[in-house]
Amino acid sequence: MAVVMDADRMARTLARIAHEIVERNKGLDDVALVGVRTRGVHLARRLAEALKDITGTDVPTGALDITLYRDDLMRHAVGPQPLVRRTEIPFSIDAKRILLVDDVLYTGRTTRAALDALIDFGRPRSIQLIVLVDRGHRELPIKADYVGKNLPTSSDESVQVRLVESDGRDEVGLEQPQEETL
């Protein structure tokens, strides 16, 4: 597996995105972060800390589980259902500028599901998309507003984002299909 982003690089990337957020939004009073489970939530929390360091503002942060909105639910013949985890958005998203955070942007289907889920919680003023890695191969007309790294891939490769909170270390790896053995 080739490491395409190490811990150091990831820290600097997130710091850069935090600065871009401050620059583009001109004040964070009505801004809130919502991470897509699992790793998007960890990234959203890190961005919230970075934004606090830069501006002194506490940006409300929530966690969104998109499982119940997936477009492939019930379309496979039979098989186990994906696990549902808790959505925790402990604030009103009405009239807020929502920063939606995910680890990898690929087909765009997760983002589509996340947009539908968010809209069920209220009517935000706007939604902006933040991703750590954009690996291309979009199947829906979706584009990220903040990108940590553009990573050209072929569709049989797999992008592995590992974060300290869930995986013990910070790293983005690119795996070839034949290299699956650990």
Added chain:
Amino acid sequence: MNAAPSTQMDVPMAATSLRHKDLLGIADLTPAEIMLVLETAEAMKEVGLRPIKKVPALRGKTVVNLFFEPSTRTRTSFEIAEKRLSADTLSIAVANSSVVKGESLVDTALNLEAMNPDMIVLRHASSGACHLLSRVCRSSIINAGDGMHEHPTQALLDAFTIRERKKTLAGLKVAIIGDLLHSRVLRSNIHLLTKMGAQVWVCGPPTLIPTDIRRFGVHATSRVDEAVRDADVVMLLRIQLERMEGAFFPSLREYFAVFGMTEARLKQAKPDVLIMHPGPMNRGVEIASEVADGPYSVILDQVHNGVAVRMAVLYLLAGGVEHEETV
């Protein structure tokens, strides 16, 4: 979806799927599968607190609620759960079922099946009715109470409610008091609680204690004080007069005098005891009003949590059986 498959790190010891077509009873579930239902229900509970209490997960699925026995709570709870998951639902209440024979049940089910539903939620006065349908139907069968056999979603929502307050089921002393003989809630709860490591005490008049009850790994007694002493949970069961064909005890007044749960009796339990009742309650028979409405009572929490637990069951069963041989 995402390139990186998400891990199940926040879900320790839960199974990752319910490999069943039907939910017929708790007896068929492993502890890991029970945990999966309970943890999925936690996520489902949040959906019920949203301004828009509906998710598209079961869009296009048809669920038939087929009730051969009267029910308000369970049927309403299933209906709300189905609607919150965006399933198309219809409820058939067969009011009078005194002459329900196997054939007519199967015929009803096969006629319903011809209209291609995905799931059938069945309540029936005969034990084993759900197993019978499970063999003849392609649809998933969910047992909403069959005779004196099982009522699995009730036991699951009881477990969910206990876990919400006590964090765990293992090691708790749970006293279940009332009409043990006719209770499907008891059977499902015994299976579930013993599988999850709780210590179960059952109590009732000797005439209402099934003779082989100890085979299920529970303590049985007719002395209420013994059952209630240091209990973490006291669950009362309704005296089911409609299922009694003889005199099991002299009178309801006498039953209350000996077995009814009163403030005074409850003092022997742990200070943070939970009072539960699957409903419908007979105030002044198995439970005193002051206890039913008292500070320890989580009876309405049980009803509230029933929707989330049933959403979890419907969602998990909708995936169907995983066939190992599929590539």
